[in-house]
Amino acid sequence: NSVILSFGGEHYFEYTTLANFGNDREALFMTNHFCYDFPACENWPVNDLKANFVNCVISGSNRDELWLSAREEAQANVLFDHCLIKIDELLEPDNYPNFMSDFTTSSINWPRTDSLFSDFRLDTLSKAEGLAIPLGTVTTDIENNMRDFSRPDAGCYEYQY
Numbered sequence: 157n158s159v160i161l162s163f164g165g166e167h168y169f170e171y172t173t174l175a176n177f178g179n180d181r182e183a184l185f186m187t188n189h190f191c192y193d194f195p196a197c198e199n200w201p202v203n204d205l206k207a208n209f210v211n212c213v214i215s216g217s218n219r220d221e222l223w224l225s226a227r228e229e230a231q232a233n234v235l236f237d238h239c240l241i242k243i244d245e246l247l248e249p250d251n252y253p254n255f256m257s258d259f260t261t262s263s264i265n266w267p268r269t270d271s272l273f274s275d276f277r278l279d280t281l282s283k284a285e286g287l288a289i290p291l292g293t294v295t296t297d298i299e300n301n302m303r304d305f306s307r308p309d310a311g312c313y314e315y316q317y
Contacts, residue, residue: 158183158216163190164203164230169212171294173311175276176216183221183242184214188230202230211288212239213311219244219267224252224259239263240284240310262289278315285309 158174161167162185176183188205191197205226214222214236221242226232236259244267247253256265266283278284286307295303297314309315 157181157185159185161186161205161207163201164188164205167207168210169208170210170291171288171297171308171310171312172209172212173276173313174212174214174221176218176221178217180218182218182223183216185223186232186234187225188232189225189227200227202227204231204233206231206233208235208237209239210237211291211308211310212236212241213284214239214241215266216242218242220246222246224255234259236260236263238287238289238310240266240287242266277313278309278311280315282309282315284311285315 158176174183186205186207189200189202192199192201223246224232224234239260241263243255243265245251247255252258256263264283264287286304287310288308290305290308297303298312301314301316303314
């Protein structure tokens with residue numbers, strides 16, 4: 157996994173790219189519980205989970221690059237706002253079939269294998285281009301390139317024309 161948020165907590169990510177390639181783990185794994193006695197897992201303490209992702213890209217080579225596991229005894233408040241995420245099996249009936257309506261705002265599920273980026277920088281046809289909302293606190297990308305003031309790109313890189 158690129159990022160594991162286990163046993164809840166409060167987390168905030170903006171303009172973050174989580175990309176996981178070449179293995180069978182998700183780029184982002186989140187739970188509001190923890191198993192202390194693996195593999196029996198008879199002891200499952202829980203903790204509220206609050207995780208906000210704004211203008212982020214979560215992608216990789218698997219069908220699902222995001223996994224959420226939440227027990228009902230604790231809250232799981234998760235929001236993906238103006239993000240591009242790659243999910244498939246997470247949407248199955250036994251998991252979170254309403255994930256896109258319950259946990260996202262103005263986000264795109266991109267379960268396809270189309271290229272989003274090259275060397276982790278946005279590709280010319282990337283769906284992450286212009287997807288983000290301006291955040292006054294973040295005006296440059298990870299390489300100090302200026303972000304577009306009206307339609308910035310999701311993820312850590314702003315596409316350079």
